[in-house]
Amino acid sequence: MGETETVQHTPVASAAGDDDLIEIVDMHKWYGDFHVLKNINLTVKQGERIVVCGPSGSGKSTLIRCINRLEEHQKGQIRVDGIELTNDLKQIDAIRREVGMVFQHFNLFPHLTVLENCTLGPIWVRQTPRKDAEAAAMEYLEKVKIPEQALKYPGQLSGGQQQRVAIARSLCMNPRIMLFDEPTSALDPEMIKEVLDTMIALASTGMTMLCVTHEMGFARTVADRVIFMDEGEIIEQNVPEEFFGTPQHERTKLFLSQILGH
Amino acid sequence: MSDTVQNYVPGEYPDQPPPIGQRGIMLWLKTNLFSSWINTLMTLFSIYLLYLIVPPLLNWTVFDAVINATSRAECREIDTGACWAFIANRINILTYGFYPDESQWRVNLSFVLLIAALVPVLFDNVPFRKFGLIYAVAYPFIAGWLLLGGLGLEPVGTDEFGGMMLNTIVGVTGITFSLPLGIALALGRQSHLPIVRTVSICFIEFIRGVPLITLLFVASTMLNYFLPPGTTFDLLLRVLIMVTLFASGYIAEVVRGGLQSIPNGQYEAANSMGLKYWQSMRLVILPQALKVSIPGIVNTFIGLFKDTTLVLIIGLLDVLGIGRSSLADTKWNGLSNEVYISIAIFFFIACFGMSRYSIYLEGKLEKGHKR
């Protein structure tokens, strides 16, 4: 991707003057009596790329879903782009406009064409004129390398193509942060690469990314920081070289040996 | 492209028709009617049954039928088949009830305008659809004015409405208003607001637990107790309201089924994009949920349309009521077959039309989504 695209995703620093895009302080979450997230503290800076990993059921999905309020937290604070997440619907909407999310199962809208999927948000949330929204959508579809599928329906595409459309759909909203929840784990092996390539290209544009994935190769090449979670806690976080080279905790070592071992 | 693909010379294998017996009508006959001895036996038996039923039926309804006569006796003198002359004689009252003759053009005009209003609603590939839809929204007021009169037209009381016109009015009104109300109830039932949810559930369960006839009796008698004395509240209007409420309860449940078939991920994707509740419902959830619900919705509408005959119980003379009372005419004694068959044909055409439209719509949406 060219230099011009880098500029596009470098938004002006927030008014507060600090460049922390996401700030999570002493955050807890319960499902009923079940304590899913315990004392989470995490800050993500503008342009930072973070990979979250951990065993199944450790609360990775729950954590990133709290960031755009798909899940509600019960204690502590979450601030996104300086806006605190509370029950205030206005603030939730404001945050959701700035945060894009890519799901494991794509969640494209099957009754809309690829192009309509991409323009829905800009037209209805950002009030972009249809013409402009379509032009922008085509630009993003080109970046994820499927402009020729624009008029097809999601059901007519392969899994990898659908996930790339989902990424383009999120980008069309011009988000400041992108959340990924295991974007490749529902894909056949031969399609994983095309999606990872798209994400690597996105990372090179300076997008702030928070990515739950078990693709450790991706973590090594792209991540600024790797976070390991277990049983609802952040156990360890470090730059990839240190994280993979000299993991500190027994649980991290065990997890890494399991996931990299074979 | 790989080598094997490049090596292939196009035109080397020209298209050929399949061999005789593997195509066309012979193949169809063979696979569908004579594929096995049991199938062959059933085919022959069916042909025999058709031979027994169809010729006498055609004789009665068409070849031996009488169209011009002034009494049943005259019918019988002319031929032995159906005495359609009776229907022809009563067609006016069967169609318009007691609507004054000189104003019946207004009923006809409203019907033509109704068709014109339905076209842009039912088909999305008509020219100027936007204007058509605006007109469709205005149509109920135009029709109300034409049928009831006033503002320069001779007023006609709703007690003079009757026949097929009455069934059509009740059916079309019920269908038109029960759909949005039913969708609203279905959404209400899923609402996170306890009051909205409770009210929706109570309403739906009440409607589903009470027969329509009971509601119609309530409409015709009980409401008078609740209304301040001296107020007149048109009986037809009460019936329209009751029928609409009744159908909306059923529509709500059908739509709820559709809503439940939408995976959670669709809500999440819509929410995470920043769409507001109503936007995500209108743009993402309902289009998918309603598509799934089409068969159930049309089923409800068909039931509703046939139930319009129940108004005869509270004294409104719909086509069935008028047909029944016309049987009492001594001049035309004993022609109930002709009357009921005609009425059945009227309902069949309307309901079959709805059924076909639902199939057309499903097919069209299927092509679009193609999961």
Ligand SMILES: Nc1ncnc2c1ncn2[C@@H]1O[C@H](COP(=O)(O)OP(=O)(O)OP(=O)(O)O)[C@@H](O)[C@H]1O
């Ligand atoms: N809606 C819910 N109600 C109750 N418990 C839930 C709910 N969603 C998730 N959980 C539980 O919370 C825990 C964390 O779930 P979460 O989906 O965040 O795990 P995860 O780390 O993303 O796992 P995976 O790698 O399998 O996706 C799990 O034990 C799960 O069973």
Ligand SMILES: [Mg+2]
């Ligand atoms: Mg998960």
